[in-house]
Amino acid sequence: MPADPDGTLSxxxxxxxxxxxxxxxxxxxxxxxxxxxxxxxxxxxxADSIDAEPTWTVASEETLVRMLEAGDLDLVAGGITPDTPWIDKAGVTRGYPGIEGADGRELVMLVPLGENAFLSKLESFLDAEVGS
Incomplete structure (x- = not known):
């Protein structure tokens, strides 16, 4: 079973x-x-599926990835594609081509590196909602 060294999911x-x-x-x-x-x-x-309350930060992708690395964010989501330059700095979900409004782009979301239980929970949710 995937684990989270920093306990993000819990x-x-x-x-x-x-x-x-x-x-x-x-x-x-x-x-x-x-x-x-x-x-x-x-x-x-x-967030509803894990009984969490989302709080949002709006910034550039670079700023958001730095915040993710520093432990100030749990998730980065938006128009990020599998070609993201942040692949060495964040855990990356599988690509999801079925997200409405993506104009045919396959999208991914970013989580802290190594937080595999959280990543797995997110991907399971996205699989059920938009397919893979």
Whole structure:
């Protein structure tokens, strides 16, 4: 069974899920307050599935990945594709081509490196919601 050396899945389940994102068309729209869009809805539904309350940070991908590495975020989601340059700095989900608003792009989400139980839980959720 996958494990989380830093305990991400157990700390976010029933607690706070700290999510980073960047604006990207219909996937992530940022106006006032929390972001909205297809990816935001997916992450909110994932948070519900683990009884977590999502809190959102909006910044550039580079800033978000630094925050993920520092332990300040649990998940980075948006218009990130499998060609991401962050593959050495974050755990990356499988690609998901069926996300509405992605305009044919396959999308991935980023988690802290080594947090395999959290990654597995997220991928299982995404498999059920959008297929792989």
């Amino acid at each position: 700390s976010v389940s029933g607690g706070e899920l700290r999510v980073g994102t960047s604006p990207d068309g219909d996937l992530v729209e940022v106006t006032r307050g929390d972001p909205t869009g297809t990816v935001v809805d997916l992450v909110d539904a994932f």
